[in-house]
Each structure stands twice: as C-alpha cells, then as structure tokens.
Amino acid sequence: MLVYNNSMVGQRIIQEKYSALSDILDERGRRIWAAVEARSLQHGGISKVAKATGLSRTTIHVGFKELESGKSSVPSAGRIRQKGGGRKPLTHHAPDIIKALDALVEPTTRGDPESPLRWTCKSTRNLAKELQQQGYRIGDRKVADLLHDMGYSLQANAKTIEGSQHPDRNAQFEYINARTKAFQRRNQPVISVDTKKKELVGNFKNNGREWQPQGAPQETNVHDFQDKELGKVIPYGVYDVA
Incomplete structure (x- = not known):
C-alpha cells in the first residue's frame, strides 16, 4: 500500500x-x-x-x-450482510402505522368519523402529512408502498347504489300504463315530457363524439365557466306517444 x-x-x-x-x-x-x-x-x-x-x-x-x-x-453463502443486518423496515419500528394509515383511508368504517381527511383528497402526500402529525416519520412514497401492500389501489367511485324504492312504485307505473292505453283506445293524446340535467350554453366540451378530419378536433373553451349572458338551459322533449 x-x-x-x-x-x-x-x-x-x-x-x-x-x-x-x-x-x-x-x-x-x-x-x-x-x-x-x-x-x-x-x-x-x-x-x-x-x-x-x-x-x-x-x-x-x-x-x-x-x-x-x-x-x-463472513456471511453464509449467497449473502452480503449478516443475517438480520441492514435497515429494518418502517413497520418494525412503528408496528401500529398500518392501523393508523388504514384509519385515515377509511375513517367511517374504522371508527373515526371525525378524521381530518374525511372531506379532503386522500392523496399519499396528505396521508403522509397527517401521519407525520401523529408522530410517524414517513414520506408520501412510503405511504404509497404501504397502501399497495394493504391491497389498496387508486379507484374512482362507481354509481351502483340505486337507493330504496317506494313500495307503490310498480303500482304507479301500472296505473300510468292502464290510463295510457285507455286514452289511446279513444284516440286521445298522451303526452310524455322528458327532461335532462342543466347544460351550459356556449362553446363548451361535451362527452359525445362526432366525425371530424383526423387531427383537427373542434376546439372548445378550456374552462367550463358559465357565460353570464347565455347562462344554462334545461333540455327537454314533449312527445305525443298516442
């Protein structure tokens, strides 16, 4: 040397x-x-x-x-460190962090309806900040790893719950159907009115599609702010089903 x-x-x-x-x-x-x-x-x-x-x-x-x-x-064959060597995982030093994180992600089903994140975006950054306030040393990347290990994934909500039906709902439609047929037999008009949700009036984006030259889509406003002069409309249709 x-x-x-x-x-x-x-x-x-x-x-x-x-x-x-x-x-x-x-x-x-x-x-x-x-x-x-x-x-x-x-x-x-x-x-x-x-x-x-x-x-x-x-x-x-x-x-x-x-x-x-x-x-x-000298470690055993195939090992670099001694058995048990290296940095211990976060869950080793803070074994209850999984429970704390789970309570933040699903507060209403984990017994904490007053969670500060109940009405905020449950991003990994916000979750990490809340865990830090509870005394845990953790970053947003580690939160993402823990959520993945816990079986969580990014998902949008889904419209699957219809709600309870009125007990007389079927009877109401049967009555309407019977009255419609009675009027039709007498050649009397039967009016059906169909309405949709309110829509902005102006050059705004919608979810429909139409044929356009490739690479030349119709341009629309970037922001969906209501036009004070044009306002909104309620699309509706009136039909004579007789």
Missing part, C-alpha cells in the same frame, strides 16, 4: 481506485476495501477515505471490525 504525502493527490488516487472497484465489489467488499485503504493511510485514514469515496465513517468502522474478527463474520 502507498502512503500518500500530498493530501490532494492522495484523495484523487483513492477516488480513482474506488471508481474502478465499486461496480465490481458488493456492499461488504466495498467497506472492507475502504477499511484496508484507511488502515494504510494510518492517522486520519478513515476521514480521508470517507471524504474521497462518499462512504460513511460508520460503514468504514464496520469494515475494520470485519477485518479484525476474521472469518467468523
């Missing part, structure tokens, strides 16, 4: 060595190499190697311990 006299030149040489070896060595190999390099520099070697490679001083100290302990610290 070389003992460097010029600190600037020495640091550059360490950087070149590390760049050449970092893609070849695994995590354990890099920290052991860093420890060997630091040992060759003697006084201040750990600080110099840490500055040149970007490895933390703690990592290099671990490399020293592995060198001193010898083969007893």
Whole structure:
C-alpha cells in the first residue's frame, strides 16, 4: 500500500481506485476495501477515505471490525450482510402505522368519523402529512408502498347504489300504463315530457363524439365557466306517444 504525502493527490488516487472497484465489489467488499485503504493511510485514514469515496465513517468502522474478527463474520453463502443486518423496515419500528394509515383511508368504517381527511383528497402526500402529525416519520412514497401492500389501489367511485324504492312504485307505473292505453283506445293524446340535467350554453366540451378530419378536433373553451349572458338551459322533449 502507498502512503500518500500530498493530501490532494492522495484523495484523487483513492477516488480513482474506488471508481474502478465499486461496480465490481458488493456492499461488504466495498467497506472492507475502504477499511484496508484507511488502515494504510494510518492517522486520519478513515476521514480521508470517507471524504474521497462518499462512504460513511460508520460503514468504514464496520469494515475494520470485519477485518479484525476474521472469518467468523463472513456471511453464509449467497449473502452480503449478516443475517438480520441492514435497515429494518418502517413497520418494525412503528408496528401500529398500518392501523393508523388504514384509519385515515377509511375513517367511517374504522371508527373515526371525525378524521381530518374525511372531506379532503386522500392523496399519499396528505396521508403522509397527517401521519407525520401523529408522530410517524414517513414520506408520501412510503405511504404509497404501504397502501399497495394493504391491497389498496387508486379507484374512482362507481354509481351502483340505486337507493330504496317506494313500495307503490310498480303500482304507479301500472296505473300510468292502464290510463295510457285507455286514452289511446279513444284516440286521445298522451303526452310524455322528458327532461335532462342543466347544460351550459356556449362553446363548451361535451362527452359525445362526432366525425371530424383526423387531427383537427373542434376546439372548445378550456374552462367550463358559465357565460353570464347565455347562462344554462334545461333540455327537454314533449312527445305525443298516442
């Protein structure tokens, strides 16, 4: 091993060595190499190697311990770290975070109808902010990972609940049908009025489609703000079904 006299030149040489070896060595190999390099520099070697490679001083100290302990610290075949080594998952340090997150996502069914997110967008950013206020150290990306692990996914709401029907609903339609047939037999008019929801009047986008030259769709307003002069209309139709 070389003992460097010029600190600037020495640091550059360490950087070149590390760049050449970092893609070849695994995590354990890099920290052991860093420890060997630091040992060759003697006084201040750990600080110099840490500055040149970007490895933390703690990592290099671990490399020293592995060198001193010898083969007893070598992981089993196929492993880089000792069993149980590495950063523990968030759920290890905060095992109740899953329950806290679940309560925020579905407050009405998890016993917390006064949740501050009940009437706000349940984005991962908002969920992370609320969990942080509860004392958890978590970011929005980790919230997304946890939600995925919990079986959640981004979904739009769906119109599937019709609501309860009036007990006389069928009888009402039978009565209307009978009266319609009676009027038709007498050649009397039977009027049907059909109305739709209110619509903005003006050059606004709608969900329909029509044939246009390719690449030349009809241009409409970007924002659907009501025109004060044109206002809204209620489309309706009056039909004589007789």
